[in-house]
Amino acid sequence: MKKVILLFALILIAIAPFFGQIDLPISELFNSESMEYKVFFDIRLPRVLLAFLVGGILALGGLIFQTVFRNPMSTPFTLGVASGATLFTAIAIVLGFSTLSPLFAFVGAMMTVLILFGVASRFERYDSSSLLLVGIALSFFYAAALIVMFYISSLQESYEIMRFTMGSLDIVGFENIIILALTSAFLLAVIFKYHYELKLLLTSYEFAYLKGIDVKKTNYILLFAVSVAVGVAVSFTGPIGFVGLIIPHILKTIYKQSADKLIVPIFFYGGVFLVFSDLIARNLGTTSDIPIGVLTSFLGAPFFIYLLIKRKSS
Amino acid sequence: MPLLIDRYSSNILNNISFTLEAREHLIILGSNGVGKTTLAKVLCGMTPSTSVSIDDINPSDIYGKKRAKLINYIPPKLDVFDEFISVREFLELWFISGVVGAQHPTGIDEVLKKLHITHLSEKNCKALSSGESQLLLIASALLHDARYTIFDEPTANLDPQKMQLLFTLLKDETTLQSKVIITHNLDLAYKLGYNILFLEEGAVKFHGTSSDFFTQEHLDALYEGSVKKRENNIVVKL
Numbered sequence: 001m002k003k004v005i006l007l008f009a010l011i012l013i014a015i016a017p018f019f020g021q022i023d024l025p026i027s028e029l030f031n032s033e034s035m036e037y038k039v040f041f042d043i044r045l046p047r048v049l050l051a052f053l054v055g056g057i058l059a060l061g062g063l064i065f066q067t068v069f070r071n072p073m074s075t076p077f078t079l080g081v082a083s084g085a086t087l088f089t090a091i092a093i094v095l096g097f098s099t100l101s102p103l104f105a106f107v108g109a110m111m112t113v114l115i116l117f118g119v120a121s122r123f124e125r126y127d128s129s130s131l132l133l134v135g136i137a138l139s140f141f142y143a144a145a146l147i148v149m150f151y152i153s154s155l156q157e158s159y160e161i162m163r164f165t166m167g168s169l170d171i172v173g174f175e176n177i178i179i180l181a182l183t184s185a186f187l188l189a190v191i192f193k194y195h196y197e198l199k200l201l202l203t204s205y206e207f208a209y210l211k212g213i214d215v216k217k218t219n220y221i222l223l224f225a226v227s228v229a230v231g232v233a234v235s236f237t238g239p240i241g242f243v244g245l246i247i248p249h250i251l252k253t254i255y256k257q258s259a260d261k262l263i264v265p266i267f268f269y270g271g272v273f274l275v276f277s278d279l280i281a282r283n284l285g286t287t288s289d290i291p292i293g294v295l296t297s298f299l300g301a302p303f304f305i306y307l308l309i310k311r312k313s314s
Numbered sequence: 315m316p317l318l319i320d321r322y323s324s325n326i327l328n329n330i331s332f333t334l335e336a337r338e339h340l341i342i343l344g345s346n347g348v349g350k351t352t353l354a355k356v357l358c359g360m361t362p363s364t365s366v367s368i369d370d371i372n373p374s375d376i377y378g379k380k381r382a383k384l385i386n387y388i389p390p391k392l393d394v395f396d397e398f399i400s401v402r403e404f405l406e407l408w409f410i411s412g413v414v415g416a417q418h419p420t421g422i423d424e425v426l427k428k429l430h431i432t433h434l435s436e437k438n439c440k441a442l443s444s445g446e447s448q449l450l451l452i453a454s455a456l457l458h459d460a461r462y463t464i465f466d467e468p469t470a471n472l473d474p475q476k477m478q479l480l481f482t483l484l485k486d487e488t489t490l491q492s493k494v495i496i497t498h499n500l501d502l503a504y505k506l507g508y509n510i511l512f513l514e515e516g517a518v519k520f521h522g523t524s525s526d527f528f529t530q531e532h533l534d535a536l537y538e539g540s541v542k543k544r545e546n547n548i549v550v551k552l
Binding site for chain 2: 067214
């Protein structure tokens with residue numbers, strides 16, 4: 001089962017760059033002067049890589065949030081962290097600092113994590129459901145602030161923000177891919193360094209504490225790493241929802257292993273999922289590509305409700 | 315190397331002081347909601363305070379192997395978030411931080427055998443019954459082997475045979491260096507014969523030997539006649 005899925009995933013990634021609005025005959029790809037060559041190497045290939053890396057980061061971010069906040073529905077999206085990053089990217093656009101948007105997005109993400117932790121520490125007893133509601137409230141607040149950004153922005157800026165909030169994998173060239181690859185490497189490195197702590201957190205805070213772990217510090221470091229990675233990813237692609245919710249859950253069902261053993265598979269299949277979603281979005285035959293965020297939300301929102309029902313009924 | 319708590323007060327507990335010497339054991343008794351678990355969490359540093367020390371070290375000030383070696387707390391219920399952590403994996407987390415896969419001197423298999431739960435080793439923790447998970451917690455305490463181990467109601471979900479097994483373990487002086495046992499089972503407390511700390515309204519009402527505690531007059535004064543001492547047993551009048 002696992003091997004079959006892996007095979008399909010690899011084939012999918014291999015063929016993904018070849019599909020799109022224009023057909024690319026393979027014979028032309030080796031001619032560096034041809035238009036097909038340019039489309040393939042400057043647009044298609046970077047786009048598939050972008051989708052893969054962003055999908056991986058979002059899926060892994062979801063896993064870490066679920067572990068730290070001890071709730072299968074906690075992800076950087078449901079807790080408002082991605083909305084924070086989105087808002088701050090919009091602020092960067094309005095202020096004319098578009099080039100610094102990864103930094104702004106990170107600040108927005110980190111600020112939200114700090115607010116969530118601040119609120120959680122005021123609970124008499126940690127309660128993940130209440131924290132989820134705080135995240136939803138924050139998302140609404142950020143959404144309102146985002147509308148304010150639309151009002152104060154110029155027509156061109158507001159178009160830019162609009163495109164951005166719908167989530168898009170449009171990219172040209174490899175510069176941003178390198179940044180994202182480094183970000184992914186950073187996230188994976190931090191998670192592997194805290195591998196043992198992560199496993200302890202998968203039992204309980206109390207148990208982790210008694211084994212000598214500084215639970216608070218570990219949580220902060222893990223959330224910091226995710227905030228950096230999700231912030232950077234969101235600043236490039238806009239908010240792409242639900243990847244972090246769906247992928248960890250599906251992989252746990254397939255692999256039937258604890259989350260600490262699924263770090264690489266979750267990153268990989270998060271990437272594959274987004275490559276696949278993008279492939280659909282690009283090939284529906286519409287006059288222009290459907291924003292990727294629309295597609296993942298169509299898939300993810302019903303799944304979220306399914307998770308809620310399943311959790312409540314068991 | 316004594317465990318020391320000095321004039322600890324909170325909104326539940328009131329001016330708690332006592333000392334537990336190394337290699338001595340203690341039983342904590344008291345009615346529901348009197349603050350026994352709260353006290354346990356203060357002792358192991360989960361609720362930070364400046365009143366606790368073990369060998370002049372405050373457990374809430376230190377981290378890593380050093381603290382893990384000092385004191386351990388075994389809750390009444392097993393709490394595992396991930397549904398796919400097996401019994402063996404849970405026990406593999408016995409304590410050496412950062413050394414994943416380190417070998418335990420005694421060995422996980424031996425401890426599993428000791429508690430008669432070898433057959434559960436590949437089962438997921440979430441799928442265990444409450445009695446089984448209680449035995450798993452005891453197993454983890456044995457592997458962890460802290461200098462002080464606090465058991466919070468270790469017998470709450472056990473059937474009679476498992477209760478006997480646990481009694482033998484707790485009674486055996488060599489099981490762990492110092493055991494603190496929180497329980498409602500007076501017969502167990504009596505048979506173990508360890509010193510008693512009795513809490514009432516958040517304060518220490520009695521701290522002394524088992525033989526001083528388990529006299530009929532004393533029991534009558536504390537339990538309003540609901541507990542009787544009969545030959546070699548303490549029974550609850552029903």
